Amino acid sequence: DMIMVGRLGPAAIAAVGLSNQPIFFAQGIFQALNVGTTALVARFFGADLKKDASNTARQSLAVTILLGFFVSGLGYLLTPWVIAAMGAEVEVLPLGITYMRIISLGFLFNVVSMVCSSILRGAGDTRTPMTVNLTANLLIYGHLGFPRLGIAGAALATALAHGVASTLFLVVIMTGRSVIRVQLTSRYRPDWDLLGRVFSIGFPAAIEQVIFRGGQLTFVRIVSSFGTSVFAAHQIGVNILSLSFMPGQAFGIAATTLVGQGLGAERPDLAERSALVARRLGMMFSTTIALFMFFFGRHIAAFYTSDPDVIRKTAMVLKVIGVVQPAQSTQFILSGGLRGAGDTRWPLYATFLGIWGMRVMGGYLLAVQLGLGLLGAWMGMALDQLTRASVISYRFRKGGWKRLGVL
DSSP, X not given: OHHHHXXXXXXXXXXXXXXXXXXXXXXXXXXXXXXXXXXXXXXXXXXXXXXXXXXXXXXXXXXXXXXXXHHHHHHHHHHHHHHHHTTOOTTTXXXXXXXXXXXXXXXXXXXXXXXXXXXXXXXXXXXXXXHHHHHXXXXXXXXXXOGGGHHHHHHHHHHXXXXXXXXXXXXXXXXXXXXXXXXXXXXXXXXXHHHHHXXXXXXXXXXXXXXXXXXXXXXXXXXXXTOHHHHHHHHHHHHHHHHHHHHHHHHHHHXXXXXXXXXXXXXXXXXXXXXXXXXXXXXXXXXXXXXXXXHSHHHHXXXXXXXXXXXXXXXXXXXXXXXXXXXXXXXXXXXXXXXHTTOOHHHHHHHXXXXXXXXXXHHHIIIIISOOXXXXXXXXXXXXXXXXXXXXXHHHHHOXXXXXXXX
């Protein structure tokens, strides 16, 4: 999306950036289900209780569909107010409303895809989510999102991609083509005991996401006050940064699954070793990414925009965040290991300290009070990553997560 709309100018880039923040915030509501589902499915699989794993999947999917309908409609209705509250400037406001309304209509499909991915990953199947999402994106982005449709085309492509992905996921898990099979045709009755266990694991993760996304929204309001050009550079930097998350998130998913299955099989030594190997592999990727960000920031930014001022500012912030890529990778992967054990409280503590203590308060001090602008804001982001990595590493080394019971 960002690359497609980047050629339409800084206002279009800012519109996508402002629209995505409240969407990400809404996704945080579903994190309780996703994290709790992955952890329980992994434990049940490790203990060879596949029927219980499938029941967990069914309960989580049904609740996601019900909540998704509600949040999708609410997002559509509140879009003009939300975009205005985000501090959009006059030229950004109509573009942001157009983009967010279309994305909101596809939000239900988005969260259904997310929970299906969580179910399959908990069972150790990461190939199916990869195949489904790759197929959906190739089908949709190959034909939609042309410049003549502008920002609406990019939003439509995204919404349709989510629709295709969720359909493929449901076909896979309802027809027995995966290790998990879910039947939605029979009458649904909530299993309050099972849902209670899912939410008891996932609730701290949901609060973590609310804290994280709330901090991001506040941080975005700070950066957007510096003007459209600066915010466009910030948003391109964030987009590139989110791509750099991917190896850390991937190995974090591996750590979640393997730690959960190791503990389910009563092998805490295997669980710990799996997480440490995942971290070591992730660090190799993150170091390579850091070098690219530091030395080739201008070239990467040029994929998004031809505006020389935006390119210069983007290259500057990429140098800052490139330095802390190993810390970012560490906190993603070891947090994944803790979540696989059902230890979702410590990632919550780490996020609160990092986001609000360093990114928001530290970023405001550096960017506004000390007058460093965009550079100061990104220095706050770097301090956030270092803080979260330190807290998560401390918890993992102490080993209390090995003794948590979730079944």
